[in-house]
Amino acid sequence: MRAAESAVDQIRLSREAWNAVLHDNLVTLATAMARQIVERELRQDPATFQELARKAVAGFPADEPLRIRLHPADLLLLAGDEGDVDPAAVKLGDRFVRWIPDEEIIPGGCIVEGPDRIVDGRVDEALQRIYWTLVDD
DSSP states (O other): OHHHHHHHHHHHHHHHHHHHHHHHHHHHHHHHHHHHHHHHHHHHOHHHHHHHHHHHHTTSOTTSOOEEEEOHHHHHHHHTTOTTSOGGGOOBTTBOOEEEEOTTSOTTOEEEEOSSOEEEOOHHHHHHHHHHHHHHO
16 A cells, blocks of 8 residues: 555656646747747837837936947838938937947847936846746746
8 A cells, every 4th residue: 555655646746747847848938939929020010119119218207318229130120221321310209319239139129228227128038037937936
């Protein structure tokens, strides 16, 4: 009887460990799929990126000088078809901001820097936070 109980306990422990690994793998797959969807959407419509940046900037006072760091490819998308325009001079709505190309920012994300605070709008970082929240549950 003890051998049977021990075997059942071992099966339970194995199943729990397998379920934990399955959960982590599903969360990894879901966040990877979300990343692909976000990248596709941003590639297809640069206005989506502009709207995300506009929302990130909205929390800052209108008179504060801002810097927005983003991937150089995103900056070129924002500049549009006007090839001779300096991409660093691209405006965000009515607001003047300084756009800074940064190879370390993954396309689709940005970091808005003001004198007193920073808003992290990087897609990869947001997905990573979501991943860890789901895995820790």
